[in-house]
Amino acid sequence: DVKVTQSSRYLVKRTGEKVFLECVQDMDHENMFWYRQDPGLGLRLIYFSYDVKMKEKGDIPEGYSVSREKKERFSLILESASTNQTSMYLCASRETGVLVTEAFFGQGTRLTVV
Amino acid sequence: RKEVEQDPGPFNVPEGATVAFNCTYSNSASQSFFWYRQDCRKEPKLLMSVYSSGNEDGRFTAQLNRASQYISLLIRDSKLSDSATYLCVVNRDFNKFYFGSGTKLNVKP
Numbered sequence: 725d726v727k728v729t730q731s732s733r734y735l736v737k738r739t740g741e742k743v744f745l746e747c748v749q750d751m752d753h754e755n756m757f758w759y760r761q762d763p764g765l766g767l768r769l770i771y772f773s774y775d776v777k778m779k780e781k782g783d784i785p786e787g788y789s790v791s792r793e794k795k796e797r798f799s800l801i802l803e804s805a806s807t808n809q810t811s812m813y814l815c816a817s818r819e820t821g822v823l824v825t826e827a828f829f830g831q832g833t834r835l836t837v838v
Numbered sequence: 839r840k841e842v843e844q845d846p847g848p849f850n851v852p853e854g855a856t857v858a859f860n861c862t863y864s865n866s867a868s869q870s871f872f873w874y875r876q877d878c879r880k881e882p883k884l885l886m887s888v889y890s891s892g893n894e895d896g897r898f899t900a901q902l903n904r905a906s907q908y909i910s911l912l913i914r915d916s917k918l919s920d921s922a923t924y925l926c927v928v929n930r931d932f933n934k935f936y937f938g939s940g941t942k943l944n945v946k947p
Contacts, residue, residue, distance in 0.1 A: 766842070769934070
């Protein structure tokens, strides 16, 4: 069974803090993703990575950065947290193949910025 | 315009009913299509892929209409356990997946 594990289920941070969200997958997948999910807006892609040290901006990268130093780990960094970054953050991974394959998600981190 | 649009619902149906959801997508270059299921406070999980010819998995049937740019999900003989939010997902450009905001289904006894 593929497992994607996010380091925290719930986080509360103060405005201006630097926040790290960690994600680890155990299936040797090349591709990893960070999304945020907000009511009425669905999941929106923040960043993705297709290999170690490689990263690509998604649709809403502003205010975020990422790090992928090891294949199994993809970190999302909020450089200076703001209240509009309060959201559910979901990490996902999938393998590379000829066909577009299923993405497996972590359980999510609900971040509240106060 | 959103990449993927879904009716948010909720759809409230009795057990045993047949229910259908539609989802429209805006970019004709979209290549792959999926339905994901998300239970309350849980992560999304793949329900089924959607193939051009349509496909069925037990009580679930998915259809794709490229000409009109929509996909559909039909659930027959609804169970209480089918209560969830159903996310329509469209893929293009390799790693770009676009999610709808979901359709909520409540199946009642």
